Amino acid sequence: xxxxxxxEKVLLATGGYDHTIKLWHANTGVCNRSLTHLESQVNALEIxxxxxxxxxAGFQHIRMYDLxxxxxxxxxxxxxxxxxxxxxxxxxxxxxxxxxxxxxxARVWDLRSRNLQCQRxxxxxxxxxxxxxxPNQGELILGDQSGLLHIxxxxxxxxxxxxxxxxxxxxxxxxxxxxxxxxxxxNRGNCYLWKFNGNGTRLSPExxxxxxxxxxxxxxxxxxxxxxxxxxxxxxxxxxxTSDFSLKxxxxxxxxxxxWDTAFSNDSEHLLTASSDGVARLWNIETGNIxxxxxxxxxxxxxxxxxxx
Amino acid sequence: MALYDxxxxxxxxxxxxxxxxxxxxxxxxxxxxxxxxxxxxxxKCDTYPGIEDNEEEEEIAQSLDIHTEFGVRRQRSHTSVQxxxxxxxxxxxANLRHIKWELTPVSLTDEEMAELFPKKDITNQKINYNSExxxxxxxxxxxxxxxxxxxxxxxxxxxxGEATRKYGIFITMLxxxxxxxxxxxxxxxxAKVHDLIGLVCxxxxxxxxxxxxxxxxxxxxxxxxxxxxxxxxxFPCLDSxxxxxxxxxxxxALVERDSKLAxxxxxxxxxxxxxxxxxxxxxxxxxQQQLEGxxxxxxxxxxxxxxxxxxxILNKVRAKAEIHLGISGQKIELDPVVKQRSTSKFPWTKQxxxxxxxxxxxxxxxxxxxxxNRAVFRLVYDSTALSSSSIGDSVPGQQGTxxxxxxxxxxxxxxxxxxxDIVQKINNIxxxxxxxxxxxxxxxxxxxxxxxxxxxxxPR
Numbered sequence: 213x214x215x216x217x218x219x220e221k222v223l224l225a226t227g228g229y230d231h232t233i234k235l236w237h238a239n240t241g242v243c244n245r246s247l248t249h250l251e252s253q254v255n256a257l258e259i260x261x262x263x264x265x266x267x268x269a270g271f272q273h274i275r276m277y278d279l280x281x282x283x284x285x286x287x288x289x290x291x292x293x294x295x296x297x298x299x300x301x302x303x304x305x306x307x308x309x310x311x312x313x314x315x316x317x318a319r320v321w322d323l324r325s326r327n328l329q330c331q332r333x334x335x336x337x338x339x340x341x342x343x344x345x346x347p348n349q350g351e352l353i354l355g356d357q358s359g360l361l362h363i364x365x366x367x368x369x370x371x372x373x374x375x376x377x378x379x380x381x382x383x384x385x386x387x388x389x390x391x392x393x394x395x396x397x398x399n400r401g402n403c404y405l406w407k408f409n410g411n412g413t414r415l416s417p418e419x420x421x422x423x424x425x426x427x428x429x430x431x432x433x434x435x436x437x438x439x440x441x442x443x444x445x446x447x448x449x450x451x452x453x454t455s456d457f458s459l460k461x462x463x464x465x466x467x468x469x470x471x472w473d474t475a476f477s478n479d480s481e482h483l484l485t486a487s488s489d490g491v492a493r494l495w496n497i498e499t500g501n502i503x504x505x506x507x508x509x510x511x512x513x514x515x516x517x518x519x520x521x
Numbered sequence: 522m523a524l525y526d527x528x529x530x531x532x533x534x535x536x537x538x539x540x541x542x543x544x545x546x547x548x549x550x551x552x553x554x555x556x557x558x559x560x561x562x563x564x565k566c567d568t569y570p571g572i573e574d575n576e577e578e579e580e581i582a583q584s585l586d587i588h589t590e591f592g593v594r595r596q597r598s599h600t601s602v603q604x605x606x607x608x609x610x611x612x613x614x615a616n617l618r619h620i621k622w623e624l625t626p627v628s629l630t631d632e633e634m635a636e637l638f639p640k641k642d643i644t645n646q647k648i649n650y651n652s653e654x655x656x657x658x659x660x661x662x663x664x665x666x667x668x669x670x671x672x673x674x675x676x677x678x679x680x681x682g683e684a685t686r687k688y689g690i691f692i693t694m695l696x697x698x699x700x701x702x703x704x705x706x707x708x709x710x711x712a713k714v715h716d717l718i719g720l721v722c723x724x725x726x727x728x729x730x731x732x733x734x735x736x737x738x739x740x741x742x743x744x745x746x747x748x749x750x751x752x753x754x755x756f757p758c759l760d761s762x763x764x765x766x767x768x769x770x771x772x773x774a775l776v777e778r779d780s781k782l783a784x785x786x787x788x789x790x791x792x793x794x795x796x797x798x799x800x801x802x803x804x805x806x807x808x809q810q811q812l813e814g815x816x817x818x819x820x821x822x823x824x825x826x827x828x829x830x831x832x833x834i835l836n837k838v839r840a841k842a843e844i845h846l847g848i849s850g851q852k853i854e855l856d857p858v859v860k861q862r863s864t865s866k867f868p869w870t871k872q873x874x875x876x877x878x879x880x881x882x883x884x885x886x887x888x889x890x891x892x893x894n895r896a897v898f899r900l901v902y903d904s905t906a907l908s909s910s911s912i913g914d915s916v917p918g919q920q921g922t923x924x925x926x927x928x929x930x931x932x933x934x935x936x937x938x939x940x941x942d943i944v945q946k947i948n949n950i951x952x953x954x955x956x957x958x959x960x961x962x963x964x965x966x967x968x969x970x971x972x973x974x975x976x977x978x979x980p981r
Contacts (some may be wrong), residue, residue, distance in 0.1 A: 221653045239657035241670065242727075285617065292622030304641075319622065330637055331625050350640035366638035368631075391643055436650055479652035490674070503658065508674045510683065510709070520654045 223279065223519040224484065225266050226492045227254030228472075229511035233268055233277070236506045238484075238494070238518075243508045247277050247284050257473075257517035258300045266517060267309065269297040274311055274321075290321060299343040310352055312340035318354050318364065334364050334371070342384040347391045355382030355396050363415070374415065376404040386440075388433035393418065393454060395440055397428035403442055405457070419457050423450055429472050434480035439497070441483055443471035449485050451497050463495045465502060475518035488512035667726055668736045672719030677707030684710040686765050690721050690743075691750040691774040695732055701750045703772060704728065708765055715761040718743055721775050735777070746774035754822055824949035825850025830939060831858070835897065835932040846933065848943065850950055853877045853900070855931070877902050879954060883928065883962035885947040887940060896940035897932055900947070903958045904929040925969065928962060 227233040227249060235245040252270030259266055259279070265288070266277045272293050275286035295314035302309050308330045312318040318340055322330035338358035345352055346363075354362040359382055361374040376382070380398040387394050394406045394415060401424035406415035423431075424444035431442045439460065443449040449471045451461040469488035476483055482503070483495045492513055494504035539548040629637065677685030689703030706724060708717050719738045726734060735741070742758035752774040759768055827849035833841040834855065847854035855875045881903040889897040905927045935943065951959055 222657060238654050239660075243673070243676075283616070287617060289617055289619045290622070291619060321620075321622070328623065328625050329629070329633070331623065333624060347643045347646075348640040350638050367635050367640060369634070389648060390646075435648065477652045477654045479650050479655050481652070481655060482658075505670070507671060508676070510674070520652050 221521055223259055223263065223266075223517070224492075224506070225257050225259070225517045226486055226506060226509065226513045227257050227268055227515050228486070228490070228509055228513040229253045230490075230509050232509070233257065233266070234506075234508055235266075235279075236492070238504070238520075241504045241506050243506070245282070245284070247286075249275065249286075254515045255296060255298050256300050257515040258302060259517045259519045260302055261304055261306045263519060263521075267300050267302075268515075269300040269311060269313075271296050273297070274300055274309070293317075293319075295339070298339075298341050301343060301345050303345070303349055310343055310345060312343035312354055314339035316340065316356075318343055318352060320352075320366065332366065334362075336360065336362060341382060342396075344385055344387050346387055347389055353385050353387055353394060355385040357381045359398065361385060361394075361396055372415075374406070376417075376420075377402060383428055384430045386431045386433055388437040388454070389435055390437050392437060393433065393440075395431045395433065397423060397431045397442055397444075399427050401426055401428045401444060401446070403428065403431060403440075403452075405440075421452075421457055423452070424448070429470065430474055432474050432476065434476045435478050436480045439476070439480055441474045441476065443474050443485060445470045447471065447487075449474055449483065449495070451483065461497055461500045463493075463497075463500060465493065467491065468493070469512070472512070472514040473516045475516055477518075478520040484516060484518050486513040486516040488514075492516055667723065669719050669723035669726060669734075669738070672716055672723050672738070675708050675712040675716045675720045676724075677709050684766070686710050688717070688770070689748070689772045691746050691752070691772065692721070692725055692729070692732070693752065693774055693776050694725075694734065695729060699729070703750065710764070710766040712765050713761065714743060714759045714763050714765055714768075717765050718761065718775065725775075740778050742776050742778050743773045744776050745770050746772045748772050750774070752776060821949045821953075824946050825953065828946070830935070830943055832933045832935040832939070832943070835934055841934065844933075846943065848946055848950070850879065850953070852879055853882060853947070879950060880956050881958060882947065882951065883956070883959045884966075885944050885951070887944050888932070890937060894937050895934055896937040897934045898940045898944050899930050899932050901928050901930045901962065903927055903962070925965060928965075 222238045224236040224238040225233055226236065231249050231252065233247040233249050233254060234243045235247070236243050247266075247268075249268055249270060252273065254268050254270055256269040257266065258269075260276075264279060266279050268275050268277070268286075272291060272295065274290040274297055276288035276290075277283070277285075278287050290309075290311075293311075293313055293315055297311050297313040299312045300309065301311075306323060308323055309321040310318065311321065316336050316339055318334040318336075320330055320332035322328045324330075334352070334354070336354070336356050336358075338356040338360065340354050340356045342355040343352055350365065350367050352364045352366065354364060356362070359375055359377055359380050361376060361382060363372040363374075365371065376396060377398055377400070380400050380402065382396050382398050385394065385396045391408055394408070395403060397403045401422055403421050403423040404417070405419040405421075407418040408414070409416055423442040424446045427445035429443050429445060431440060433440055433454070438454055440452045440454055440457075441449055442452065447464065447468050447470065449463040450459060451463065452458065453460050463483065463485065467489050468485075468491070471485050471487050473486040474483055481497055483497055484492060485495065486492050490507070490509040490511055490513060492506040493502050494506075495501065496503050536552050540552060543549065677683070677687070685707050686709075687705065687707045690706050691700060691703050693700060704721070704724060706717070706721055708720055712720075715738060718741050721743075722734050722738060722741065725732055738761075742761070744758050745753040745756050747753065748771070750772075758776070759773070827847065830846045830848065832844060832846050834844045835841060843858040845854075845856040845858060847856065853876070855877075857874060877900075882900065883903055884899075884901040886899055887896055888899045891897070933940070933943075
């Protein structure tokens with residue numbers, strides 16, 4: 213009925229406060245594996261570009277799990293950081309990993325075991341809540357608690373700062389795959405968008421909107437760059453059109469609580485959400501209906517990673 | 522104290538007390554070298570086993586003054602348990618590589634930096650927007666809501682670090698071959714029995730896609746079961762509000778509560794749309810048959826349980842009187858319903874209370890079905906057995922002596938469904954008992970029906 217090799221291509225992982233990470237059959241809603249994430253909640257999840265490893269950012273650690281074995285324990289443990297790690301991501305070829313954390317630092321970790329040439333650090337004056345990589349693989353965009361947006365050029369080590377709103381903590385930043393837009397959401401529910409000017413990295417303000425009435429938690433562009441998803445403590449996720457920044461769909465369910473993380477399917481037609489009610493959901497963006505629910509976590513889900521090649 | 526009964530021990534204790542309390546050391550010189558036990562007392566002390574074969578303990582001097590940890594099996598200390606856990610974690614973490622954050626001591630030159638962190642040209646990249654998930658979703662667009670899905674989160678197999686309980690669950694709804702194998706279910710210990718039922722149903726829908734279950738957890742109950750799958754109906758089902766951790770049984774059985782509630786619904790497993798409805802219907806009818814068979818078995822099991830029915834007894838003149846019919850595995854009681862003022866005009870219609878031992882009841886059949894949805898059934902009993910208290914009288918050698926006139930009967934009238942139930946219940950009990958009188962009666966009845974086939978009078 214369902215091709216197994218096809219099933220394995222689609223990877224969905226969720227993690228949260230119950231110290232476990234679950235891997236799901238995205239199409240059936242059945243949990244097929246659980247991984248231990250001892251002594252810490254999961255702040256962020258990311259699958260490596262080669263789809264071999266799952267990285268989980270938690271308190272003081274980034275743990276990596278082998279996706280192709282049945283080992284429930286991590287096989288790599290990146291440590292030596294004093295506080296929570298809030299974001300993790302990878303260079304598209306898997307050369308290095310970048311993280312950000314509450315220790316006011318963003319780091320680049322060389323993934324080659326002996327050669328640590330690429331190790332880099334960038335420090336600010338406030339805990340960093342979110343990090344994302346420019347598709348050109350050379351710049352990192354960071355959002356911190358003091359409300360500053362930094363663009364860190366890895367090649368020149370220069371950094372550019374933007375202050376979208378004074379005294380509003382930036383919770384999440386995102387950049388679209390064709391590098392046209394940068395988005396950030398803050399604790400007042402406001403969403404700011406910038407546009408890249410030509411070839412340069414200079415950003416010009418494009419749009420400001422009140423995406424949510426409460427604390428916004430997450431924002432993400434769709435793979436085809438036509439949509440922007442924002443999620444919030446108001447228990448909804450909203451889909452915005454990037455053409456005119458109008459609301460396309462509000463994804464809402466009576467059981468859903470804070471929505472912490474989202475992921476688009478590769479065709480930009482579905483959205484996955486992770487919520488505090490311990491359920492991850494798959495939404496049809498066009499209809500706004502829930503198509504699948506992933507239940508099994510005993511506590512809030514705060515992070516998800518999705519791979520849909 | 523048992524310790525002091527042991528001469529062997531007492532002797533040793535005295536010797537050791539001398540040795541240890543004598544500071545001059547003379548006692549030790551005198552007594553230390555000897556092994557009195559072996560030389561003197563072996564013969565006498567052989568009622569105390571372990572003198573010879575426990576060499577090790579022999580070496581340790583026995584005295585209240587001497588304390589040793591080795592003689593007795595010591596409780597494992599907290600430290601050793603912890604050490605063991607540490608060791609286990611070490612083994613576990615042997616496969617875990619730790620990478621500490623460190624910065625390269627030498628700073629990179631601008632050229633090196635440019636080489637290591639080149640900027641990719643993203644102006645002309647081709648992006649593939651194919652979604653595998655969309656393909657999968659299209660492959661089975663029809664995923665009906667499984668009513669038990671919410672219980673899947675209690676599955677202990679997908680939990681780590683949570684206390685879980687494991688059960689072997691016999692699913693009584695399954696067909697015979699599969700019913701005898703328990704399904705292994707692991708559940709988190711804090712879940713309620715209600716959740717366990719839901720989880721069992723959920724696993725059932727996945728493992729046995731052809732088994733139909735009712736949509737609600739409330740339709741099912743968990744009973745204690747033997748390891749061979751026999752359901753223990755002597756005990757009530759587990760209280761669904763209790764937490765599972767309270768019950769330590771290894772085997773349980775999932776039993777349907779009442780077949781009259783809610784019709785069976787097809788199983789909800791991801792299937793493609795085509796041919797689904799036909800499949801569902803097939804499954805439905807199959808399940809129904811299965812269920813009926815199951816239900817009859819259940820009724821047979823429950824038959825000996827006491828139950829009270831309110832029916833009308835029909836007298837010789839077909840006059841009705843309301844009575845209570847109490848049926849249990851041992852006897853049938855007829856008890857007239859006492860009314861404040863007897864409405865009956867005929868005194869002979871009054872039925873006296875009576876009790877028939879199940880051993881003297883020989884048959885119970887439906888005799889008449891009326892158009893007003895009521896039915897008449899006949900209870901036949903052996904009247905001789907009533908007077909002769911022991912049933913042993915009629916057993917050996919008297920097989921042929923049963924006389925037709927000894928069998929008396931009562932006719933009752935009740936609602937058809939009720940009458941059928943009563944007849945079924947009594948027959949179930951009779952089948953269980955296989956009394957001699959019943960066999961006599963049946964053979965007699967057969968002979969009789971051969972003789973006069975054209976008409977039947979008297980108890981049939």
